[in-house]
Structure formats: structure tokens, C-alpha cells
Amino acid sequence: MLSFVLRRIGVMILTALVLTFLVFSLTNLPPNLEKLAKSEASARMTDDQVDSWLAGNGFGRPMLIRYGEWLGVAPGWVITAEDGTTRGRCLTQGLTVETAPRFCGLLQGNWGWSTVFKQPVDQVLGRSLGHTSWLMLWVMIVMVPTALILGVLSGMREGSRTDRVLSTFAIASTATPEYVSGVIFIALFASATAGISPLLAEMGWISGKTLFQGTATSAMDKITFWNFALPVLTIALYGIGYIARMTRASMTEVMTQQYIRTARLKGVSFRNVVMKHALRNALIAPFTVIMLQFPWLLNGVVIVETLFNYKGFGWTLVQAAGNNDIQLLLACSVVAVFVVLVTQLISDIGYVFLNPRIRLS
Numbered sequence: 001m002l003s004f005v006l007r008r009i010g011v012m013i014l015t016a017l018v019l020t021f022l023v024f025s026l027t028n029l030p031p032n033l034e035k036l037a038k039s040e041a042s043a044r045m046t047d048d049q050v051d052s053w054l055a056g057n058g059f060g061r062p063m064l065i066r067y068g069e070w071l072g073v074a075p076g077w078v079i080t081a082e083d084g085t086t087r088g089r090c091l092t093q094g095l096t097v098e099t100a101p102r103f104c105g106l107l108q109g110n111w112g113w114s115t116v117f118k119q120p121v122d123q124v125l126g127r128s129l130g131h132t133s134w135l136m137l138w139v140m141i142v143m144v145p146t147a148l149i150l151g152v153l154s155g156m157r158e159g160s161r162t163d164r165v166l167s168t169f170a171i172a173s174t175a176t177p178e179y180v181s182g183v184i185f186i187a188l189f190a191s192a193t194a195g196i197s198p199l200l201a202e203m204g205w206i207s208g209k210t211l212f213q214g215t216a217t218s219a220m221d222k223i224t225f226w227n228f229a230l231p232v233l234t235i236a237l238y239g240i241g242y243i244a245r246m247t248r249a250s251m252t253e254v255m256t257q258q259y260i261r262t263a264r265l266k267g268v269s270f271r272n273v274v275m276k277h278a279l280r281n282a283l284i285a286p287f288t289v290i291m292l293q294f295p296w297l298l299n300g301v302v303i304v305e306t307l308f309n310y311k312g313f314g315w316t317l318v319q320a321a322g323n324n325d326i327q328l329l330l331a332c333s334v335v336a337v338f339v340v341l342v343t344q345l346i347s348d349i350g351y352v353f354l355n356p357r358i359r360l361s
Contacts (some may be wrong), residue, residue, distance in 0.1 A: 008348065012341040016334075023333040024067050027326045033059055035324050040115060056081060058089055070112070070330065072105025112327030116319055121331045123315060129335065131220055132305070132312035135231065136297045142289055143236040143243065150240070151247020151286065156274055158252045167248065173241030182234040182307045191212035192231060216310040230306045235301060243289050250285040254278045284351065291347040295340040297333065 015224070039052045040046055045053065054060055068074030069089055076089030078097060086097060090104035104110045105137040111121035154166040173181075188195040191208040200206045213227040254260065255278055263273050302314035309315075313332070320328035 005345070005349070008345050012279075012345065016337050017184075019337050020071075020330070020334060021067055024070060024330060025063060027329050028059070028063065028066065032324055032326065036115070036326060039324065055079075056087065068105075069107050072103050072107035072110070073107075075102045076100075076104050077184065111331045114320075114325055114328045116323045116325040116328065119178075121327050124328060125313075125331050125335065127145060128311065128313045128316040131310065132298065132301060132314065134223060135228075135235070135293070135301060135305075135310065135312060137234045139235045139239070139297060140293070141292070142232055143239045146236070147240045147243035148247055148283075149285065150244040152251055152274070152279065152282070153243065155248040155251025155282070156270075158255070163248075166244065170241040170244040170248070173237045174245065176238065177303075178234050178238060179303045179307065181237050182230070182304060185212075185230045185234055186214045186307075192222075214308070216308040220311060231304050231310060232305050234307075235297065239293055239296075240308065243286055243293075246289045247282065247286040251278065251282040254282040287350055288347050291350070292345045294343045295336065298336060298339050 021253065033054055034050050035052045037057075041049075041053050051060075056079060058079065059066070061077065065074055069076055070213075078088035078091070080086045081258045088097070088100065090100040090102065090110075091097065092100070092104075101108070108328040109122070111125065113119075114121050114124050117124045150166050150170065153172075157163060189197065189212045190210045191197060191214070197206070201209055202213055211226075212230050214230070216227055216231045218224075219227045219231075260273060260278055262268070263277050268277075298313060301312060302318055303357070304310070305312045305314040306318060316328070317332050319325070320332060
């Protein structure tokens with residue numbers, strides 16, 4: 001197990017380096033750097049002035065060297081201007097060339113400066129990840145148990161009425177994108193002029209104008225059922241159908257195996273056959289899908305967070321991309337790559353515990 005984990009960690013590090021270099025190269029293309037110079041200095045800069053600004057801010061060296069500086073494995077740049085002033089990547093406030101560290105990149109905890117939020121990137125990213133973490137937590141709490149129950153119930157008796165009803169629901173939920181279901185939920189439960197809220201208010205069943213809040217902005221300060229239910233349900237609904245369909249397919253296949261028939265012939269109750277013999281093997285494929293939900297949730301909440309004005313990771317990513325915030329975009333890519341690689345490692349290790357016949361070799 002230890003050697004397997006070490007090998008996978010080595011592959012993960014190599015994969016992370018390749019992916020982050022690709023993202024770094026794409027975000028540091030000349031058009032993006034020119035846009036950065038004009039947004040930070042002056043929109044009326046000439047081409048020569050743009051080149052001068054980029055050279056004076058550390059963007060004039062080869063791509064690979066700048067990637068090493070950003071990563072923290074190459075010394076930070078230091079440039080002395082014609083007027084005698086010295087600027088450098090590691091020359092933060094109060095530091096000089098003699099007192100500043102040589103390396104100040106990602107590995108040293110320096111994520112850069114956000115040109116949009118005018119704050120250190122780690123502060124912006126930490127705040128947004130904190131908000132999205134709560135959203136992901138409640139989505140997984142709602143989505144995973146519900147999907148597994150629906151999938152198991154549907155797969156236990158293939159072709160039954162229960163199977164047809166649950167399969168129809170799973171297909172319909174998976175076929176409905178978040179921006180559609182989110183708008184429908186807002187219209188039904190968070191509109192003062194449409195849906196069920198006007199009826200409930202007229203009958204005196206609710207004190208306000210709407211049953212749920214149509215925005216999750218207040219949830220960033222205090223999460224309640226009324227301001228957090230709609231975004232959680234919007235995201236979970238799509239995943240429920242997808243996981244339920246995978247669970248049903250896996251459960252249907254397991255229920256036709258010879259050892260299941262043998263257990264039934266020996267007089268084992270149907271409940272024990274499902275719980276003790278079928279369920280564990282049937283969870284191997286859904287387990288992979290469940291682990292894939294974490295990177296999907298991290299990067300797929302963009303629409304929902306924008307729709308409900310919830311300033312999490314997805315909302316931050318949109319702001320960084322729309323405003324050419326290179327350092328923040330790079331930090332978001334690092335987080336996304338890390339989550340994908342770690343969840344894949346956990347998924348591989350989980351196979352062994354679900355099915356001992358699977359060997360790490």
C-alpha cells in the first residue's frame with residue numbers, strides 16, 4: 001500500500017507540474033500581458049510603453065524562468081530602473097535587496113497579488129474556498145445518500161414499476177442543467193409574484209413575501225435553511241440523477257451474479273442478500289462517480305454561485321477570468337488540479353476496501 005501511494009504521489013506531482021505550466025503559459029500569452037499592462041497603468045499606452053512596463057514588472061524574461069519564479073524554485077526577479085529605484089518579486093514593503101528572500105513563489109506561500117480585489121491572492125482564495133466548502137458539504141450530504149437509495153431501490157428489481165419511476169426521475173434530473181433548474185426553483189419558491197409563495201402568503205402560512213430567499217448572499221455571513229436550500233438543491237439535483245443511474249446499473253449487474261442466486265437458493269432473505277452480498281460490490285462504480293463529484297462541484301458551481309450571488313470559488317473564478325487577474329487565475333488552477341488529483345488517489349485506494357479482489361499492483 002505504501003509503495004503504491006508513493007508512486008501515485010510521484011505521478012501526481014509530475015501531472016501537477018505539467019498542468020500548471022500549461023495554465024501558466026496560456027495565462028501569460030502576449031495579449032493577456034498587454035491587457036494587464038493597460039489595465040494597471042494606462043489604457044492609452046503605446047506598444048513601446050507596454051513593452052517597457054512589462055519589462056519593468058518582471059514579464060520580460062523567458063516563460064520557463066518566470067514559471068520557476070512563480071513556483072518558487074527560481075530566484076525572484078530584481079530590476080533597477082533608470083531613476084535608480086529597485087523593484088523585485090520578493091521586495092515587499094519594508095524589505096530591501098539585502099534583506100528580502102531569494103525565493104518567494106508558490107512553494108514559499110506567496111500566491112501573488114490580485115489585481116481585481118487588490119488583496120493577496122491567498123486571502124481572496126481562502127475566503128472563497130471557505131464559502132464553497134460549505135456549499136459542497138451540504139450538497140454531498142443531500143446528494144449522495146439520496147442518490148444511493150434511489151439507485152439501490154431501482155436496481156434491486158429491474159423492470160418493476162419502482163424502477164421505471166425512479167429511472168424516469170433520474171434521467172429527468174440529469175437532463176436538466178443547473179441554470180434551468182435554478183431559475184425554476186427561484187420562480188416556484190422565491191418569487192413574490194409567481195409560484196407558491198403568493199398563495200402561502202395569502203393564506204398566512206409564511207410571514208414574508210417569499211418562502212425561500214432567491215439569493216444566497218446572506219448565507220456568506222450566516223447559513224440558514226431558507227437562504228441556502230435553493231442553491232444546494234439546484235446543484236444536488238443534477239448529481240442525484242447521475243449517481244443514481246450509475247448505482248442502478250451496477251446494482252442490476254450484481255443482482256444477476258451467480259453468488260446472489262446461490263444465496264437466495266440457500267434461503268437468505270432478500271434484504272440480507274442486498275445488504276450483505278450485493279451492496280458492497282455494487283458500490284465500486286458509484287464510488288468512482290461520487291469521488292468525481294468533488295472536482296465537478298469545485299469547478300461546476302460557477303453558474304449556481306453566479307445565479308444566487310454567492311461569492312465562492314466559482315464566482316471568484318469568473319471574476320478573475322473576466323478581469324484578466326492572472327495571479328488569481330493561476331491560484332484557482334492550482335486548487336482545481338490539487339482537488340482532482342487527490343480525489344483520484346482516494347478513489348483508487350477506496351477500491352481495495354470495497355473489493356479486496358482488486359490488487360494495487
